[in-house]
Each structure stands twice: as C-alpha cells, then as structure tokens.
Amino acid sequence: xxxxxxxxxxxxxxxxxxxxxxxxxxxxxxxxxxxxxxxxxxxxxxxxxxxxxxxxxxxxxxxxxxxxxxxxxxxxxxxxxxxxxxxxxxxxxxxxxxxxxxxxxxxxxxxxxxxxxxxxxxxxxxxxxxxxxxxxxxxxxxxxxxxxxxxxxxxxxxxxxxxxxxxxxxxxxxxxxxxxxxxxxxxxxxxxxxxxxxxxxxxxxxxxxxxxxxxxxxxxxxxxxxxxxxxxxxxxxxxxxxxxxxxxxx
Amino acid sequence: xxxxxxxxxxxxxxxxxxxxxxxxxxxxxxxxxxxxxxxxxxxxxxxxxxxxxxxxxxxxxxxxxxxxxxxxxxxxxxxxxxxxxxxxxxxxxxxxxxxxxxxxxxxxxxxxxxxxxxxxxxxxxxxxxxxxxxxxxxxxxxxxxxxxxxxxxxxxxxxxxxxxxxxxxxxxxxxxxxxxxxxxxxxxxxxxxxxxxxxxxxxxxxxxxxxxxxxxxxxxxxxxxxxxxxxxxxxxxxxxxxxxxxxxxxxxxxxxxxxxxxxxxxxxxxxxxxxxxxxxxxxxxxxxxxxxxxxxxxxxxxxxxxxxxxxxxxxxxxxxxxxxxxxxxxxxxxxxxxxxxxxxxxxxxxxxxxxxxxxxxxxxxxxxxxxxxxxx
Numbered sequence: 001x002x003x004x005x006x007x008x009x010x011x012x013x014x015x016x017x018x019x020x021x022x023x024x025x026x027x028x029x030x031x032x033x034x035x036x037x038x039x040x041x042x043x044x045x046x047x048x049x050x051x052x053x054x055x056x057x058x059x060x061x062x063x064x065x066x067x068x069x070x071x072x073x074x075x076x077x078x079x080x081x082x083x084x085x086x087x088x089x090x091x092x093x094x095x096x097x098x099x100x101x102x103x104x105x106x107x108x109x110x111x112x113x114x115x116x117x118x119x120x121x122x123x124x125x126x127x128x129x130x131x132x133x134x135x136x137x138x139x140x141x142x143x144x145x146x147x148x149x150x151x152x153x154x155x156x157x158x159x160x161x162x163x164x165x166x167x168x169x170x171x172x173x174x175x176x177x178x179x180x181x182x183x184x185x186x187x188x189x190x191x192x193x194x195x196x197x198x199x200x201x202x203x204x205x206x207x208x209x210x211x212x213x214x215x216x217x218x219x220x221x222x223x224x225x226x227x228x229x230x231x232x233x234x235x236x237x238x239x240x241x242x243x244x245x246x247x248x249x250x
Numbered sequence: 251x252x253x254x255x256x257x258x259x260x261x262x263x264x265x266x267x268x269x270x271x272x273x274x275x276x277x278x279x280x281x282x283x284x285x286x287x288x289x290x291x292x293x294x295x296x297x298x299x300x301x302x303x304x305x306x307x308x309x310x311x312x313x314x315x316x317x318x319x320x321x322x323x324x325x326x327x328x329x330x331x332x333x334x335x336x337x338x339x340x341x342x343x344x345x346x347x348x349x350x351x352x353x354x355x356x357x358x359x360x361x362x363x364x365x366x367x368x369x370x371x372x373x374x375x376x377x378x379x380x381x382x383x384x385x386x387x388x389x390x391x392x393x394x395x396x397x398x399x400x401x402x403x404x405x406x407x408x409x410x411x412x413x414x415x416x417x418x419x420x421x422x423x424x425x426x427x428x429x430x431x432x433x434x435x436x437x438x439x440x441x442x443x444x445x446x447x448x449x450x451x452x453x454x455x456x457x458x459x460x461x462x463x464x465x466x467x468x469x470x471x472x473x474x475x476x477x478x479x480x481x482x483x484x485x486x487x488x489x490x491x492x493x494x495x496x497x498x499x500x501x502x503x504x505x506x507x508x509x510x511x512x513x514x515x516x517x518x519x520x521x522x523x524x525x526x527x528x529x530x531x532x533x534x535x536x537x538x539x540x541x542x543x544x545x546x547x548x549x550x551x552x553x554x555x556x557x558x559x560x561x562x563x564x565x566x567x568x569x570x571x572x573x574x575x576x577x578x579x580x581x582x583x584x585x586x587x588x589x590x591x592x593x594x595x596x597x598x599x600x601x602x603x604x605x606x607x608x609x610x611x612x613x614x615x616x617x618x619x620x621x622x623x624x625x626x
Contacts, residue, residue, distance in 0.1 A: 058625040062622050062625045065542075067542060068622045091541070091544050091546050091547070094542065094543065095544025095545065095546075096544065098544065099543065100624075102625075104624070106539040106624070108254065108257075108258065108533065108536045109262065110254070110257040110258040110260070111254065111257060115252045119252040119254060119540070119545075120543045120545055122251045122252055123540075123544070123546075123549055128251075167543070168543065179624070179626075180626075211625075
C-alpha cells in the first residue's frame with residue numbers, strides 16, 4: 001500500500017519547467033533554443049530526453065539543474081524556484097540536492113576512485129568517517145569495491161563512468177542529472193551505466209534525468225521525451241516490465 | 251578533507267616543476283644579492299662592529315664613519331663625568347695619499363689612529379693582541395692581507411702616507427674597506443700623518459660602558475651639551491646602521507638592490523603564475539564538475555592558493571639549501587657575504603609573496619570552470 005508521501009511525490013513533480021525560454025546570442029546571431037517549454041519530471045523514475053544534437057536537450061538539462069539562467073518562465077526544483085536563488089544559494093542547493101554525471105568523466109588524475117567520491121562529501125560538512133562510509137557504500141553499489149584504490153589512468157572508460165556515478169550517488173541526491181553518460185562507452189559498458197542509473201531511480205527514489213541521443217537507452221527508461229528544435233515532440237511511458245540487472249559485472 | 255592540492259602537486263609534479271624552479275631561483279637570487287650587499291656594505295661599519303666601544307662621540311650630522319670631522323678632545327672629560335662610562339679613548343680618522351715602494355699611482359687610504367694598548371677599544375675584535383702591540387712602535391702600520399697587491403707593499407717594507415714615512419709591521423685580515431684601503435696605526439703616528447691644519451682633535455671619542463645594555467640611554471643623555479664645542483653621541487649599533495644606511499640609500503646602491511628585487515619578483519611571478527594558470531586550465535573540467543556538484547568557488551580558490559603555497563614553500567626549501575651551499579662557498583673564497591635574520595625573513599616574505607600573487611592570478615582562470623560548459 002503506497003504511503004501518503006509516495007502519493008504526494010507522484011502528485012508533486014520533482015522538477016517542473018513552466019514556459020521556459022532560453023536563447024543564445026553570438027555576435028548578431030540570436031538562437032532561440034527553448035521557446036516556451038513546459039514539462040514535469042517525476043521522482044523515482046528514469047526520464048530520458050532524446051533527440052538529435054542541437055535540439056536543445058543539453059540546454060534543457062542545464063536549465064532544469066540550475067546550471068544556466070533562463071530568459072523567461074519558471075523552473076521549480078523540489079519546490080524551490082531556481083530563478084530566485086543567487087549564485088551562492090544555487091551552489092548550496094546543488095550541494096544538498098543534486099548529482100551530476102557528464103559525458104567526459106572529469107575525474108582528477110591525482111586521486112584514486114575512493115578519494116574522487118569522498119572529495120565532494122567532505123565539502124558537505126559531514127564527518128570524515130561518515131564521508132568514508134558513504135564513499136565505500138556508493139562504490140560498492142556501482143560494483144567497484146575492489147577498484148577503490150586505483151587512479152583514473154588505471155581504470156577503463158566504463159569504470160571511470162561508474163566512479164563518476166558513485167561520486168554523484170554518494171551525496172544521496174534527490175535529483176540526478178546525466179548528460180550523454182554512455183556516448184563515450186561501448187555497448188556493454190553503456191548498458192551497465194544505464195542499468196545503474198535505472199536502479200538508482202527505483203531503489204533510492206531519486207529523480208534521474210538523462211539526456212542522450214543514444215537509441216540503445218530508450219527501452220531502459222521509464223519515460224522518454226523526444227525533443228526537436230527546442231520543443232517536446234512526444235512523451236512516452238515504457239510500460240513493459242523493466243528487468244533490473246541483478247549483478248554488475250566488473 | 252581530501253588533500254586535492256597536495257595530491258595533485260605530487261602526482262603532477264612535472265607540471266608544477268617550472269613554477270617551483272622559478273620561485274626557487276627568484277629566492278636564491280634575492281638571497282645572494284642581499285647577502286652580498288650586506289657583506290660589502292657591512293664593511294662600512296667595520297670600524298664600529300669590529301670595536302668594543304658602546305657609545306660613539308663625533309661631529310654633529312656625521313652620516314658615516316668615514317665622514318667625521320674633528321671634535322674637541324676635552325669632550326672626553328665631559329663623557330667621563332657620566333657614572334655609566336668606564337673608559338674613553340680617542341679615534342683619529344685621516345684620509346691619506348699612499349705611495350708604496352712600487353709604483354701604484356694615486357691611492358687613497360683611510361688611516362685609523364687607535365690606542366694600541368692591550369685594553370684598547372678600537373678594532374679590539376678585528377685585530378689580534380700581538381699585532382695590536384706592534385702598533386706602539388712609531389710609524390708602524392697594519393694593513394689587510396687582501397690589500398697588499400693594491401698597495402704594492404709587503405711585510406716589513408716602507409711606504410709613505412701624505413709624505414710621511416711608515417712601515418708595515420703586521421698583516422691582518424677582515425679589515426677591507428669600501429672605496430679605499432684601511433691602514434691602522436697608533437694615534438701618535440696618525441697625528442703625524444695628518445697634514446690637515448684644521449684638524450685639532452680626534453675625529454671620534456669612543457666610550458666603553460659599565461653596562462653595554464645602557465648604550466642607547468647613555469648616548470641620549472650625553473647629547474646636546476655644547477660647553478666643549480659641537481659634538482653628538484650615538485650608541486654603537488645606531489651609528490653602525492647609520493653608516494650602512496648611508497651607503498645603501500644615499501649612494502644609490504640600495505635603490506639598485508630594490509630595483510633588482512622588483513625585477514626578480516616580476517619575472518618570478520610571471521613564470522609562476524603562468525605555470526599555475528596552466529595547471530588550473532588542465533583541471534578546469536574537474537573543477538567545473540566539483541562546482542556542479544555544489545562545491546563552492548571559494549573552496550576551489552583555496553585549492554589553487556594552497557597549490558601556490560606549496561610551490562612557494564618547496565621553491566624556498568630548494569633556494570635555502572642551495573643558498574647555504576653557495577654562501578659557504580663564497581665565505582671560503584673571501585667573498586664578503588653576510589646574512590642576518592631580517593634579511594632572510596625579507597627573502598622568505600618576497601618568495602611567499604611571489605607565490606601568493608601567482609596564486610591569485612591563477613585563481614582568475616577558475617572563472618572558466620563554469621559547469622554549464624560541461625553540457626554540450
């Protein structure tokens with residue numbers, strides 16, 4: 001039986017965009033990327049935004065995650081209107097509530113996997129022991145328990161992306177944003193990454209918003225938004241039972 | 251807290267090496283320059299630092315030891331009236347024209363006429379007692395070993411100063427002067443050499459106190475009495491720094507030192523900041539990711555500053571070690587080098603300041619670590 005908060009979370013979207021407009025100006029050229037886009041993203045789901053490159057999906061992700069300001073409209077994340085927050089408050093919001101996974105893994109060459117994950121945690125004001133316990137748990141969850149002491153140069157691409165996911169996951173964020181997380185990986189590794197993201201949404205109740213043009217991902221998402229020219233063309237739910245991979249090969 | 255700055259510095263040491271070298275060499279250059287200047291200009295206060303007098307009495311307005319003017323010898327009785335004073339002796343400075351046994355051309359010498367008795371104050375630290383004794387002999391002089399070539403003379407030979415015959419009875423070391431040659435003799439000999447009719451007293455009176463710690467207070471209280479003609483007093487340390495200051499700043503040498511320090515700082519800061527900027531740029535995606543995850547820009551700036559600090563500290567360590575070796579080498583080769591605590595601290599401040607400025611410059615390139623650029 002669903003609890004009251006579970007019902008509320010399905011009623012209250014974790015992310016909402018209302019008539020969002022965003023344009024880029026380069027010299028005299030003005031490109032309207034998002035033109036009055038409205039959208040709601042639910043918690044505990046893996047939502048995939050797909051579309052050809054240049055369709056504005058990355059900009060949408062930047063806008064919804066508070067990394068980029070909008071020209072007009074409103075973005076509500078966990079009930080906060082991001083446009084109302086100043087730079088400091090936005091940093092604080094991201095520190096407390098959001099995780100990011102990027103196409104490039106962006107790991108510090110000097111740190112081992114464990115330290116990569118621990119680093120942002122130590123800025124969240126938690127104790128060293130707590131940070132270490134979380135980092136360990138999170139790396140175990142992505143199947144890297146035995147690779148914790150290795151530096152990025154000693155890890156494969158798929159392992160690096162899993163470290164990046166562990167780094168985001170260890171913060172236990174309500175919102176997890178992933179930008180083309182599989183495009184630098186081969187099929188098997190890409191599959192594993194999307195499985196992990198999917199599992200995070202379901203087991204942690206995290207709102208996972210993934211942007212990708214990788215067609216392999218479509219069948220793994222709970223919801224697929226197809227985007228073109230700054231508009232949502234279709235909004236489709238996958239009702240087919242999604243089989244979580246029970247084991248992460250490593 | 252994960253020590254990102256230090257771990258990156260160790261892991262990517264090749265990237266930071268140019269900055270450490272720049273900082274190190276800037277520090278080394280500065281250190282050697284200061285040591286040389288202090289060594290060379292320190293010799294201008296040799297007359298004071300090489301003697302055991304606590305208070306100096308001389309003509310008012312005297313800017314350095316070599317520029318004294320004669321005072322009334324009777325001032326000595328006024329000085330001796332002070333109960334703190336134990337002993338007073340005369341010191342006569344005469345500018346002389348040297349003529350050696352070999353042809354040397356015009357050579358100006360600084361003749362120091364001192365009390366040759368065993369408990370004499372002047373040059374008591376620079377002159378061994380046996381050499382000092384030999385000065386009691388009429389027309390006896392002592393010169394520095396390193397000046398023999400210049401004077402064209404050797405031990406036991408005769409020469410003339412201001413047309414007056416003298417004989418070299420001893421050769422000492424550590425008596426080198428700046429801009430001339432020091433010649434030591436007794437007060438009597440110096441008076442005979444002195445052919446300036448306006449000189450009718452000693453150039454200085456030097457006093458030993460019962461308690462040397464009182465030097466400043468005694469010098470202050472002996473000042474301002476004009477009953478014996480014009481004179482003023484300084485504590486020895488005051489007069490020594492006055493002499494060094496005169497040479498450093500009124501001769502333009504100090505300005506040269508400061509100018510070179512500025513150049514060293516500038517060149518060091520340019521190289522160091524460029525290296526640190528390159529290091530920041532090399533990690534800009536990682537920094538941007540941390541910022542996306544909510545780690546504040548202020549925390550990222552601290553990482554860059556900490557890196558600058560370590561670059562400075564390591565550069566300083568290298569400069570310090572190499573500097574000590576070079577200074578010891580210089581000492582062994584009779585090159586006048588002196589390093590004191592304030593000078594060493596000034597070097598450290600300059601190097602760390604250089605590192606800090608470079609760190610601040612590198613911090614600016616963190617502005618490129620905008621997480622929005624990670625989304626393409």
